[in-house]
Amino acid sequence: MADTSGSVPAIAGGVAALVAEAAARLDATGSGSPRLDAELLLGHVLGVDRIGVIAHPEAPVGAGARAQFAAEVARREAGEPVAYIRGFREFHGLAIATDPRALIPRPETELLVDAALAEVTARLAAPSRPAGAPAIRVADVGTGSGAIAIALLAALRARRMAEHVVVVAADVSADALQLARENAVGHGLADRLVFVEADLLPPVVDPRFAVVCANLPYVATAQLDGLARDLSFEPRTALDGGPDGLDLVRRLLDRLPDALTPDGVALLEIGADQGDAIVEAAAHQLPGWRCSVQADLAGLPRLARVGPRPGAAAGDRR
Numbered sequence: 586m587a588d589t590s591g592s593v594p595a596i597a598g599g600v601a602a603l604v605a606e607a608a609a610r611l612d613a614t615g616s617g618s619p620r621l622d623a624e625l626l627l628g629h630v631l632g633v634d635r636i637g638v639i640a641h642p643e644a645p646v647g648a649g650a651r652a653q654f655a656a657e658v659a660r661r662e663a664g665e666p667v668a669y670i671r672g673f674r675e676f677h678g679l680a681i682a683t684d685p686r687a688l689i690p691r692p693e694t695e696l697l698v699d700a701a702l703a704e705v706t707a708r709l710a711a712p713s714r715p716a717g718a719p720a721i722r723v724a725d726v727g728t729g730s731g732a733i734a735i736a737l738l739a740a741l742r743a744r745r746m747a748e749h750v751v752v753v754a755a756d757v758s759a760d761a762l763q764l765a766r767e768n769a770v771g772h773g774l775a776d777r778l779v780f781v782e783a784d785l786l787p788p789v790v791d792p793r794f795a796v797v798c799a800n801l802p803y804v805a806t807a808q809l810d811g812l813a814r815d816l817s818f819e820p821r822t823a824l825d826g827g828p829d830g831l832d833l834v835r836r837l838l839d840r841l842p843d844a845l846t847p848d849g850v851a852l853l854e855i856g857a858d859q860g861d862a863i864v865e866a867a868a869h870q871l872p873g874w875r876c877s878v879q880a881d882l883a884g885l886p887r888l889a890r891v892g893p894r895p896g897a898a899a900g901d902r903r
């Protein structure tokens with residue numbers, strides 16, 4: 586955007602006026618974040634970030650950009666998420682391409698990435714790890730857009746550790762996997778990722794994973810219809826977790842004894858009301874294993890850590 590500080594007079598219909606008008610419309614049509622939406626969309630149209638929009642309230646906007654902005658605001662008024670209109674969402678400091686092939690990455694899932702990063706780096710730094718040891722294997726189950734796998738690898742690359750790690754990104758949806766591949770290529774990480782079309786995990790996991798990450802669908806079916814209109818634009822299969830939301834999570838728990846290394850850990854995103862239920866499910870399905878729940882920044886239960894107790898033989902169960 587041109588620098589309009591100084592002598593350029595305010596023009597009716599400039600950036601600030603467009604944002605104000607769009608925000609009022611989006612507020613009236615049910616967006617929970619009308620001003621933010623308007624700023625993001627205008628930035629998208631003008632090819633600047635949100636700061637650029639806020640910093641240049643007086644900047645004039647040409648007719649072509651106005652028309653495109655009006656069209657994008659109309660899509661948002663109909664409930665389409667901003668991330669689908671812009672075609673990407675910021676996640677863990679990266680722009681992740683988003684479209685209706687997969688769930689839009691949520692900020693709370695960054696907690697899972699940070700936890701996975703800590704697990705992987707601790708293993709790489711362990712004094713017991715011999716030089717030349719095979720790469721640490723990580724699974725991202727239900728990878729969707731690939732956000733978790735890619736954010737983890739990007740963070741490892743920044744620490745010059747990515748070459749010691751392989752991430753297997755699995756999804757039951759071929760469409761989602763294609764989007765994840767596009768994101769991996771876009772971030773230059775395709776060589777560290779293996780994409781697998783599978784219901785949770787492949788039937789046989791060999792070698793096993795040191796870390797299994799999963800943000801599976803965990804919304805209870807009955808709750809889905811009552812949720813925000815925007816969710817109806819996202820694939821239902823990425824959200825619907827069955828009657829109590831934990832159908833897929835429980836199926837994954839059943840796979841862990843054959844999928845995790847003896848010192849392995851599964852990091853599972855859960856809903857804010859599922860902290861007790863996941864601990865119960867793990868105690869029932871994986872007796873003798875540990876399961877703890879970590880809260881997110883809002884103080885809500887969000888991340889379950891499940892794994893064999895140190896010293897127990899992997900594969901021990903019931």
Ligand code: GLN
Nearest residue numbers: 800801802803804823824
């Ligand atoms: N946190 C998401 C939501 O409530 C749900 C994501 C999921 O089911 N994995 O919109």
